[in-house]
């Protein structure tokens with residue numbers, strides 16, 4: 001059994017329904033230490049045969065046996081292994097990876113061995129020394145002569161220490177001096193006990209070998225042994241591995257660095273999409289925050305004022321009155337009835353406090369018909385007991401009322417002490433009067449001097465007094481204190497609607513709605529929903545930019561696949577798996593995605609700073625607020641979109657036929 005055996009190899013191409021038979025039954029045996037020259041005219045099928053031996057082409061009839069193992073029986077994984085471990089390819093047109101240095105080109109093959117990085121670099125350096133290119137280790141292929149390039153290719157082919165070197169017209173593109181040098185190296189490789197198979201149509205080159213095989217018109221015409229094969233040399237076993245994602249990532253980086261302008265532009269383009277998305281989200285949350293800030297600085301949106309739904313009291317008694325005294329009594333009675341109807345009882349407040357999402361329900365009293373007197377002035381005003389709807393933020397001068405104190409609105413202060421010096425109302429004693437009906441159905445005036453503890457920014461004639469004080473004032477005049485509202489404090493703004501819905505469900509005995517409620521929580525919540533909706537629409541529109549960038553990435557990657565088709569062929573010939581090839585493009589997409597996200601976030605921050613600076617003098621509030629979550633979302637979207645964009649190009653690259661890739665022009 002020979003080391004390598006070809007059994008009746010037939011190969012045909014079908015072009016335009018016409019079958020073109022290239023190899024017509026090739027039977028050949030090869031052994032280690034042989035230096036075989038396959039000699040023949042152009043188009044005779046030499047390269048086709050080499051591709052079959054090298055495991056690149058498996059569309060043929062017959063079989064190739066390597067140490068008795070049939071290539072035909074090998075699956076994809078085993079064939080890749082065969083190319084990686086057994087075969088070293090040298091091509092007529094060198095096929096070096098243009099964006100890798102000489103050293104990295106050689107290392108590419110070594111990366112598929114399990115040696116340490118230091119060992120790999122040492123081995124690469126020694127191979128370059130062997131082919132006389134140590135000084136050029138850090139140069140790039142386009143800085144080398146043809147002969148030098150071919151010597152790099154030889155070093156690369158030797159790097160994985162394969163048993164067979166296939167050199168397809170290695171000197172075809174070289175002058176006689178370089179031909180001599182390259183053939184000397186190939187000879188020395190055979191002398192080390194490897195099987196070297198060269199393809200040539202030069203008799204002079206063929207004469208270097210130990211055996212010449214004439215292949216013409218797809219057939220072996222004759223074989224000529226011109227020298228003894230070299231002895232086999234025992235070699236140290238090499239452990240192999242596949243190219244991992246890290247290696248492919250590194251290669252992608254090297255490729256992107258060489259094509260930096262193209263990738264810079266695509267990263268810039270994609271970053272516009274990401275920055276517009278994060279800025280739109282930031283603007284949405286900024287506007288929402290601003291609106292909420294503006295609203296909540298005036299009112300408490302989580303406090304709902306609940307009062308009784310009342311009907312006008314039938315004044316029948318008044319109509320029936322015969323004397324002035326009877327009429328007065330009827331009027332007083334009507335007022336008491338109205339007050340009773342409007343009363344919110346302690347047990348009702350308790351029921352309201354028990355509703356879902358409600359923290360508390362506190363009773364209070366409101367009257368729209370109070371009067372306020374200061375010196376000789378009397379002003380009709382409203383009065384309410386202190387409660388959580390009166391925000392500290394609204395008190396512009398002084399503080400909340402305690403004991404015999406009252407908090408008044410700015411407008412009332414202006415009416416009482418004059419527009420210019422209204423602040424002087426602070427700490428002044430004013431008279432607060434309310435007309436009421438006592439327990440004996442007699443009209444009385446509730447009256448007390450209260451000290452102005454504070455002035456609110458409110459533009460109405462309002463007074464706020466502590467509930468205790470008002471209660472005491474009522475009791476003093478023998479008037480029953482009947483709270484007519486309760487402040488329902490809700491745990492969260494988003495629960496206001498739900499609580500209001502529950503309040504609506506309270507019914508009177510005649511099945512009518514029992515309570516009215518006033519509050520702006522519902523409105524604020526709806527407003528927030530609209531802003532969120534508008535933000536989502538704007539973000540969606542900004543997302544179109546992302547779609548465009550995804551298309552740009554797809555185009556760039558397709559261009560990249562097309563430009564790198566030969567490189568893909570070389571990598572496959574060196575023993576890279578299909579998956580390694582797709583990793584090459586996923587790594588590029590990942591890099592584009594991450595860099596675009598970073599640049600996009602930087603732009604976003606820049607827009608945020610500019611936008612906020614532009615409107616700050618106007619609203620004194622940062623209108624763009626890019627949150628951490630929006631930034632994280634931006635990065636994720638960018639990376640995911642880039643990877644999705646890479647799917648089709650990476651898949652196409654991985655499925656490229658190695659032979660067609662290598663002959664790609």
Ligand SMILES: Nc1ncnc2c1ncn2[C@@H]1O[C@H](COP(=O)(O)OP(=O)(O)OP(=O)(O)O)[C@@H](O)[C@H]1O
Nearest residue numbers: 013015022040041042043044045046047048049201
């Ligand atoms: N993919 C292909 N489809 C169709 N025909 C092909 C294909 N590849 C090669 N051929 C044909 O096969 C024949 C043999 O080609 P091959 O490259 O093996 O010849 P060769 O002996 O190596 O020639 P040269 O010395 O010029 O490199 C040629 O006639 C060529 O046109």
